[in-house]
Amino acid sequence: xxxxxxxxxxxxxxxxxxxxxxxxxxxxxxxxxxxxxxxxxxxxxxxxxxxxxxxxxxxxxxxxxxxxxxxxxxxxxxxxxxxxxxxxxxxx
Amino acid sequence: xxxxxxxxxxxxxxxxxxxxxxxxxxxxxxxxxxxxxxxxxxxxxxxxxxxxxxxxxxxxxxxxxxxxxxxxxxxxxxxxxxxxxxxxxxxxxxxxxxxxxxxxxxxxxxxxxxxxxxxxxxxxxxxxxxxxxxxxxxxxxxxxxxxxxxxxxxxxxxxxxxxxxxxxxxxxxxxxxxxxxxxxxxxxxxxxxxxxxxxxxxxxxxxxxxxxxxxxxxxxxxxxxxxxxxxxxxxxxxxxxxxxxxxxxxxxxxxxxxxxxxxxxxxxxxxxxxxxxxxxxxxxxxxxxxxxxxxxxxxxxxxxxxxxxxxxxxxxxxxxxxxxxxxxxxxxxxxxxxxxxxxxxxxxxxxxxxxxxxxxxxxxxxxxxxxxxxxxxxxxxxxxxxxxxxxxxxxxxxxxxxxxxxxxxxxxxxxxxxx
Numbered sequence: 083x084x085x086x087x088x089x090x091x092x093x094x095x096x097x098x099x100x101x102x103x104x105x106x107x108x109x110x111x112x113x114x115x116x117x118x119x120x121x122x123x124x125x126x127x128x129x130x131x132x133x134x135x136x137x138x139x140x141x142x143x144x145x146x147x148x149x150x151x152x153x154x155x156x157x158x159x160x161x162x163x164x165x166x167x168x169x170x171x172x173x174x
Numbered sequence: 175x176x177x178x179x180x181x182x183x184x185x186x187x188x189x190x191x192x193x194x195x196x197x198x199x200x201x202x203x204x205x206x207x208x209x210x211x212x213x214x215x216x217x218x219x220x221x222x223x224x225x226x227x228x229x230x231x232x233x234x235x236x237x238x239x240x241x242x243x244x245x246x247x248x249x250x251x252x253x254x255x256x257x258x259x260x261x262x263x264x265x266x267x268x269x270x271x272x273x274x275x276x277x278x279x280x281x282x283x284x285x286x287x288x289x290x291x292x293x294x295x296x297x298x299x300x301x302x303x304x305x306x307x308x309x310x311x312x313x314x315x316x317x318x319x320x321x322x323x324x325x326x327x328x329x330x331x332x333x334x335x336x337x338x339x340x341x342x343x344x345x346x347x348x349x350x351x352x353x354x355x356x357x358x359x360x361x362x363x364x365x366x367x368x369x370x371x372x373x374x375x376x377x378x379x380x381x382x383x384x385x386x387x388x389x390x391x392x393x394x395x396x397x398x399x400x401x402x403x404x405x406x407x408x409x410x411x412x413x414x415x416x417x418x419x420x421x422x423x424x425x426x427x428x429x430x431x432x433x434x435x436x437x438x439x440x441x442x443x444x445x446x447x448x449x450x451x452x453x454x455x456x457x458x459x460x461x462x463x464x465x466x467x468x469x470x471x472x473x474x475x476x477x478x479x480x481x482x483x484x485x486x487x488x489x490x491x492x493x494x495x496x497x498x499x500x501x502x503x504x505x506x507x508x509x510x511x512x513x514x515x516x517x518x519x520x521x522x523x524x525x526x527x528x529x530x531x532x533x534x535x536x537x538x539x540x541x542x543x544x545x546x547x548x549x550x551x552x553x554x555x556x557x558x559x560x561x562x563x564x565x566x567x568x569x570x571x572x573x574x575x576x577x578x579x580x581x582x583x584x585x586x587x588x589x590x591x592x593x
Contacts, residue, residue: 091393098456099460099472099475102456102460119453121445121446121449122392136480136481137481138484139477139480156481157349158478159350160349
């Protein structure tokens with residue numbers, strides 16, 4: 083079972099939708115991933131192995147040498163994009 | 175009977191019930207229902223606590239600023255203003271919010287405006303604005319809820335439509351709308367950008383900004399820096415004696431720093447609370463709309479468009495904040511009764527989005543011009559409604575967002591004809 087954190091800057095608007103969409107994708111595909119939701123402030127204390135966020139935030143996080151894999155999503159309602167990126171993560 | 179009235183008129187419990195109904199409708203398990211309902215209630219308490227912390231720090235700031243400059247300075251932050259309004263009109267506001275959701279679904283269902291507004295935090299602020307203005311005319315609670323909820327629902331479905339031509343251009347598809355109550359400003363920024371359409375290809379994304387500017391992307395950092403500056407400027411201007419009196423046992427030069435960070439901490443707590451109490455309600459809202467309103471379009475918070483032009487966001491933020499400072503200068507020179515002080519996070523999200531819209535039609539020139547105009551609107555529009563909020567007991571903070579003020583001023587004028 084993987085643990086994922088869905089986060090954005092303020093962690094209110096866009097990431098909440100991203101979380102809902104991600105959960106739908108996980109449910110439909112039966113992916114072994116649990117999802118939590120928060121703002122970027124929670125990243126430092128997060129003990130899971132995956133971060134899911136918006137593409138521009140992902141770019142910034144990549145320079146921080148975090149231990150998690152970072153997935154950046156461009157279009158947060160595009161379930162196909164989310165599904166492809168999650169599959170890619172699971173098939174590493 | 176008293177028990178039931180008291181029980182149902184506690185906004186935290188009311189929202190908990192809404193979450194509960196939503197979870198049951200989604201056929202969740204017993205534990206999920208319990209957890210979701212409790213988290214909604216706890217989240218609302220967290221939200222109130224954060225608001226109280228912000229309000230306390232703001233009151234100190236106002237004292238310092240007023241003594242120092244002899245004018246009323248107002249930090250335009252809708253979070254703080256909402257926290258104050260929630261203390262007095264919690265029931266009307268919460269019911270307006272819930273009815274607003276329902277009316278949004280109704281309008282999306284029966285009109286061609288198929289936008290479902292998912293930035294629920296913003297809906298809460300708007301519900302506050304509407305409740306305050308309508309209640310200031312002495313209208314009964316039930317009538318205020320029906321009127322406010324209907325207007326909120328209508329705006330939620332209709333206003334994103336203004337931005338859709340630009341959203342298609344920015345995102346390259348028609349399946350997402352913007353849902354953030356500055357939509358009149360964002361579409362205006364897009365049209366202003368068109369004035370520079372021959373420079374459209376000179377995008378902001380070719381500009382290389384110094385690395386440290388991305389510091390402001392973490393909105394708490396932006397708030398902290400600006401509040402530190404504001405507190406120190408006011409404390410130094412007010413002088414040692416006044417500041418020391420407020421500070422009590424703390425040294426007068428340490429006090430401003432503690433207050434600035436307290437304000438920021440309050441903001442962080444408040445946002446955490448909003449996130450907690452809206453998570454389940456938003457999820458229910460999503461599942462309802464996906465089930466009952468085919469081909470509806472989600473209207474989402476502004477960071478949705480940030481990946482398409484990240485540099486435009488920084489350009490827009492700087493330009494809108496500059497406009498806010500120009501606004502302060504104009505208000506001081508022309509002796510406005512109040513001075514609206516721009517809040518960092520508002521300029522970041524609202525100015526930044528205006529930058530993305532302006533950039534899409536007019537390159538970096540469009541981004542600068544569009545977000546500057548939006549910055550001016552954020553600064554000057556709140557001065558019109560401030561007296562109304564003041565009469566309702568809201569001091570030292572106000573709602574800067576463009577749509578709140580445009581719609582609010584309109585409602586205020588219409589209601590004034592009748593009362």
